[in-house]
Amino acid sequence: MNQDRRADTGLDRLPGELVDWLARPFASFVRIEAAGGAILLVVIIAALALSNSPWADPFLTFWELPVGIRIGSLEAARSLRAWINDALMTLFFFVVALELKRELVLGELRNPRMAALSIAAAAGGMLVPAAIYVVMQWGQEGAHGWGIAMATDTAFVIGCLAVLGRRIPQSLRVFMLSLAIVDDIGAILVVAIGYGGPLDFAAMAFGGLGIAIVLGMGLLGIRSIPMYFLVGALTWLAVDASGIHATVTGVILGLLTPTRRWVSDERLRAILDRVVAYPADHWSGDTEDRKALRLAEVAARETLSPVERLEIMLHPWVGFVIMPLFAFANAGVPISAADLRDPIATAVFFGLTLGKPVGVISFSWLAVRSGIALRPPSLDWGMVAGGGMLAGIGFTMALFIAGLAFGDDHLNAAKVGILSASVVSAVLGTALLAWLSSSRRVEGPSRTAGSTMRQIIDL
Numbered sequence: 001m002n003q004d005r006r007a008d009t010g011l012d013r014l015p016g017e018l019v020d021w022l023a024r025p026f027a028s029f030v031r032i033e034a035a036g037g038a039i040l041l042v043v044i045i046a047a048l049a050l051s052n053s054p055w056a057d058p059f060l061t062f063w064e065l066p067v068g069i070r071i072g073s074l075e076a077a078r079s080l081r082a083w084i085n086d087a088l089m090t091l092f093f094f095v096v097a098l099e100l101k102r103e104l105v106l107g108e109l110r111n112p113r114m115a116a117l118s119i120a121a122a123a124g125g126m127l128v129p130a131a132i133y134v135v136m137q138w139g140q141e142g143a144h145g146w147g148i149a150m151a152t153d154t155a156f157v158i159g160c161l162a163v164l165g166r167r168i169p170q171s172l173r174v175f176m177l178s179l180a181i182v183d184d185i186g187a188i189l190v191v192a193i194g195y196g197g198p199l200d201f202a203a204m205a206f207g208g209l210g211i212a213i214v215l216g217m218g219l220l221g222i223r224s225i226p227m228y229f230l231v232g233a234l235t236w237l238a239v240d241a242s243g244i245h246a247t248v249t250g251v252i253l254g255l256l257t258p259t260r261r262w263v264s265d266e267r268l269r270a271i272l273d274r275v276v277a278y279p280a281d282h283w284s285g286d287t288e289d290r291k292a293l294r295l296a297e298v299a300a301r302e303t304l305s306p307v308e309r310l311e312i313m314l315h316p317w318v319g320f321v322i323m324p325l326f327a328f329a330n331a332g333v334p335i336s337a338a339d340l341r342d343p344i345a346t347a348v349f350f351g352l353t354l355g356k357p358v359g360v361i362s363f364s365w366l367a368v369r370s371g372i373a374l375r376p377p378s379l380d381w382g383m384v385a386g387g388g389m390l391a392g393i394g395f396t397m398a399l400f401i402a403g404l405a406f407g408d409d410h411l412n413a414a415k416v417g418i419l420s421a422s423v424v425s426a427v428l429g430t431a432l433l434a435w436l437s438s439s440r441r442v443e444g445p446s447r448t449a450g451s452t453m454r455q456i457i458d459l
Contacts, residue, residue, distance in 0.1 A: 040155055040395070043324045044331045048419075051332035063329045076237075081329045085403060088322045090236060090250040092396075095318045096154075096184045097254025098311045103178060105259040105307075113374035117364060118178035120373055121384075124363025125179065125391050126150040126186050129355030133347045142344035145405040147190040148414055149351025151397030154180035155323060156422065157390045160430045167437035169378040176387045179360070187397045191245045195404040203242035210235030211252060218258060223302070225310070228253075245404070257310060262302040323396065330399045333415040340420075344410055348417030352392040353424050360388030386433035392425030394418055 050059040068077025078086070104110060129149035137143045157176055161168060213231050222228075232253050240246035304312070339345055364384055367373035375384075395418060402414040 038159060039320060039324050040327050041159070043327045044395070044419075047328050047331040048333070048335070051334055056332075056334060060332055063332075081403075084322075084326055084329050085400060086240065086246050087236070089326060089400065090247045091314060092250070092318050092322055092326075093184070093188055093247050094250035094254045095311060095314050096181055097251045098257055098307050098314075100181045100185060101255055101257060101259060102307050102311065103181065111374070113372070114376075115178070116367055117373035117375060118175060119182055120363045120367035121175070121360045121388075121391075122152075122179045122182035122186060124359030124361075125152060125183060125356050125388070126190075126359070128359030128362070129351035132355040133351040136347035136350065137343065140343060142347065142406070142410055142414075145344060145348070145402065145410070145414055147187070147194055147401045148348050148398050148405060148418065149355060149394065150183075150190060151187045151394045151401060152180050152183040152356070152391045153393045153395040153397065153422070154184065155319065156393045156395055156426065160390050160393070160426055161433075163430060164433055164437065168433055169376075169383065171376040171379040172383045172387055172433075175376075175379055175384075176390065179387070179391065183391070184397060185251060187401065188245075188247055188251050191401060191404060192248045195245065195401065199243040200241055203238050204244070206238035207235055207242055207244075207249070210238055211256070214253060214256060218256070223262065223306075225313075257307050259305045259307045261305045326396065326400075330403065331395075331415070331419070333412050333419070335416060336412075339413045339416040342410075342413035342416070344406075344413040345417035345420070348398070348414055349421045349424075352394050352398070352418070352421035353389075353428075356392035356394075356425065357385060357388035360391055361385055382436045383433065386429050386436060389425055389429030389432060392429070393422045394425075395422050398422075 050056065053059075063081040064079045066077055067080050067083055104115070127150075130146045133146050133149045134143065137145070154177070157180055158173070161173055161176060210231055214228065214235070217228065217231070232249065235253070236246050236249045239249045333339075361381070361384055364373070364375070365381075368375045398418045399415065402411060402418065406414055
C-alpha cells in the first residue's frame with residue numbers, strides 16, 4: 001500500500017526541474033543535427049565522386065528531369081532538383097522556425113540580452129561576408145551572388161562541435177546553435193527580398209488569406225495536424241505563384257505555431273486515473289471505459305505543445321532524409337582548375353572564411369561592450385573566435401542561394417567556392433577550439449589562450 005502511494009505521488013523519482021524540461025528538446029535537436037551532419041558529409045563525398053566520374057552526365061542530368069501534374073489548363077511542373085529545393089526545403093525552414101520559436105519562448109533566447117549576443121553575431125556574420133563579396137565582385141557578372149557568403153550550415157557546425165565532445169563549454173553549443181538558427185532566418189529573408197521574381201499581388205493575397213485561415217483555425221481551437229498541413233500546402237502554392245520564394249511559407253507558419261500546451265500535467269493525471277479505475281478485461285465495445293481510453297490517448301498527445309510535437313515529428317525526417325537528398329541533388333559539381341581560379345569562387349571563399357569570423361567576433365564584441373548583450377562567463381573570446389570560423393561552413397543555404405543567383409555559366413564556380421570555404425572553415429575552426437580546450441585543461445582557466453584573447457580585447 002505504501003509503495004502504491006509513493007508511486008502515485010511520484011516520490012519514487014527525483015523531482016523534475018525547469019532546466020530539465022528546457023534542456024531535453026535542445027539536447028535532442030543537437031543530437032539529430034550532429035548525426036545529420038555526418039550523413040551529409042557522406043552524401044557530399046558521394047555526389048562529388050559521381051559528378052567527377054564517367055557517370056557524371058547521367059547523374060547530373062537525372063536531377064533535371066521534369067516532374068509535375070496537369071489538371072485541365074492548370075499545370076505544376078519543374079525539375080526534380082527544383083521540387084527538392086522549393087518544396088522539401090520548405091519543411092526544413094519550417095523546422096528551423098519551430099526551433100527559433102521554442103528558443104524565443106521557452107529556451108535560451110527568452111533572455112533578451114542572451115538573445116542579443118546570438119542576433120548580433122548572426123548579423124555580423126551576414127553583413128561582413130556580403131560586404132567582402134560585393135567589394136571583390138564590384139562591377140562584375142557575379143555581383144548578384146552577394147547572398148551566398150551570408151549563410152551558415154547548422155548541421156555541419158553542430159557536427160564539428162560534436163567531434164570536440166565535452167571539451168568545449170555547453171554555452172558555445174547554445175551560442176552557435178542560436179546563431180545558426182538566426183542566420184537561417186536571415187538567409188530566407190535574403191532569398192525573399194533579393195532573389196524573388198516579379199510579384200503577383202493576387203497570388204500574394206491568396207497566400208495572405210491562407211495564413212489568416214491558419215490563425216483563425218488556431219483561435220477556434222482546431223488541433224488536427226493534417227488539416228493544418230492541407231491549408232499550409234495550399235498557402236505554399238499561392239506564395240509560390242506570387243513571385244516570393246515559396247520557402248518563406250515554412251518560416252511564417254513555423255513562427256505562428258503555438259508553444260502553449262492544451263492539457264496540463266494535472267489534467268492528464270486525472271484522466272489517466274479514470275482509465276486505471278476500469279478493470280483491464282473490459283476494453284471492448286462503445287463503453288465508458290473505451291471512451292476514457294481514447295480520451296487518455298488525446299490527453300497524452302496534447303500535453304506537448306504543437307511546437308514540440310511538430311519538431312519531434314519532422315526533425316528526424318528533415319535531418320536524415322530532406323537534407324541529405326538536397327545535398328545529393330546540389331553538391332555534385334565537376335571540379336576544374338578554371339573554376340578554382342574563377343573570381344566568383346574566390347569572392348565566396350574569402351567571404352565565408354574571412355568575413356564570417358570577423359563579422360561574428362566584431363559584432364559580438366560591440367554588442368557586449370555597449371551593454372546590449374550578455375556573454376556567459378564560460379564563453380570566452382577565444383571560443384567565440386573558433387565558433388566564428390565554424391560559421392564559415394556555408395554549405396546548405398549557400399548552395400541554395402547560389403542556385404537562385406546563378407545559371408549554369410557561374411553556378412559551378414560558386415559551388416567550388418562554397419565547398420572549399422566550408423572545408424577550410426571546418427578544419428580551422430575545429431583545430432582552434434581543440435587547441436583552446438586542451439590549453440584550458442593544461443594551463444588552467446586563468447592562463448588559457450581564450451583568456452589571453454579576452455584580456456587583449458578588453459583593453
